[in-house]
Amino acid sequence: MPRFENADWYDHPRYYDVVFDPDTPLEADFLEDVHAAYGRTGAQRRVLEPACGTGRLLVELSRRGWTATGFDLNERMLEYARSRPLRSPNAKPLRLFAARMESFEPCPPCDFAFCLLSTFKYILTGRGAAAHLRRVAASLVRSGIYVFGIHLTDYSRRFQDHERWTGDRAGIRVVSTTDTWPANRRTRTERLRNRMIVREQIAMGSARSHRLESKWMCRTYDAKQLRALIARVPEFEVVACHDFNHDIHLTREFDDAKEDIVVVLRKR
Numbered sequence: 642m643p644r645f646e647n648a649d650w651y652d653h654p655r656y657y658d659v660v661f662d663p664d665t666p667l668e669a670d671f672l673e674d675v676h677a678a679y680g681r682t683g684a685q686r687r688v689l690e691p692a693c694g695t696g697r698l699l700v701e702l703s704r705r706g707w708t709a710t711g712f713d714l715n716e717r718m719l720e721y722a723r724s725r726p727l728r729s730p731n732a733k734p735l736r737l738f739a740a741r742m743e744s745f746e747p748c749p750p751c752d753f754a755f756c757l758l759s760t761f762k763y764i765l766t767g768r769g770a771a772a773h774l775r776r777v778a779a780s781l782v783r784s785g786i787y788v789f790g791i792h793l794t795d796y797s798r799r800f801q802d803h804e805r806w807t808g809d810r811a812g813i814r815v816v817s818t819t820d821t822w823p824a825n826r827r828t829r830t831e832r833l834r835n836r837m838i839v840r841e842q843i844a845m846g847s848a849r850s851h852r853l854e855s856k857w858m859c860r861t862y863d864a865k866q867l868r869a870l871i872a873r874v875p876e877f878e879v880v881a882c883h884d885f886n887h888d889i890h891l892t893r894e895f896d897d898a899k900e901d902i903v904v905v906l907r908k909r
């Protein structure tokens with residue numbers, strides 16, 4: 642079987658984007674619904690995305706009239722985000738900068754902030770996660786909304802979890818598989834591995850393929866641990882929870898009944 646080359650999949654933004662961009666319009670619809678449902682009446686549309694990656698959501702929101710700011714620690718992701726066409730005469734250019742979620746300089750005044758796809762779990766310490774929430778709060782106006790989505794951890798799970806996505810765009814086909822090993826309850830960490838199989842058309846009738854493998858760790862949360870974290874940041878109150886269906890009409894309890902949770906926080 643062909644070998645996988647060690648890589649950081651975020652150093653390959655184009656491949657990442659081929660897989661995850663197709664969901665962008667629906668996720669942006671949901672974010673706009675959240676802003677309308679829980680934000681202040683008459684709030685402006687200035688949005689912040691910590692760990693914005695390829696900028697897919699910020700560009701979509703900018704096309705819809707939002708003033709968009711984002712940051713990421715990966716320069717290649719940022720470069721890709723900067724090169725993304727806005728494709729709308731009304732879209733304002735994005736403001737993008739390099740920073741870490743746990744230590745970024747707050748950037749007020751924002752009305753709305755979001756962080757989907759369990760990205761928040763990349764912050765490996767409780768102190769870092771609380772610092773992140775405080776910095777987001779400091780970026781928001783009063784009654785501003787922060788919405789973030791994560792997979793909650795079931796510490797009793799004994800088996801590896803396996804998720805596969807595929808994407809096709811302009812002669813590139815990417816099959817992306819992420820495995821998550823059972824969490825360590827004591828260290829609050831879980832081990833993940835992503836494997837990407839990429840087939841890229843380079844000329845009429847000829848193609849090249851890559852196999853990339855990335856490994857990393859995330860911090861784990863069950864519902865109680867996540868509630869305890871939020872309680873450390875009194876600047877925020879929880880106003881609602883949804884799930885990864887990203888449907889404004891589907892709310893859920895803040896408990897462990899389902900693994901996917903999208904938490905909506907409002908700045909007091």
Ligand SMILES: C[S@@+](CC[C@H](N)C(=O)[O-])C[C@H]1O[C@@H](n2cnc3c(N)ncnc32)[C@H](O)[C@@H]1O
Nearest residue numbers: 651692693694713714715718741742758760763
């Ligand atoms: C799953 S991707 C999500 C990207 C984007 N938010 C999206 O929805 O497509 C995770 C992103 O988090 C970035 N990242 C990971 N740890 C980070 C940290 N501590 N601070 C800032 N960015 C980080 C990675 O470089 C990557 O772009």
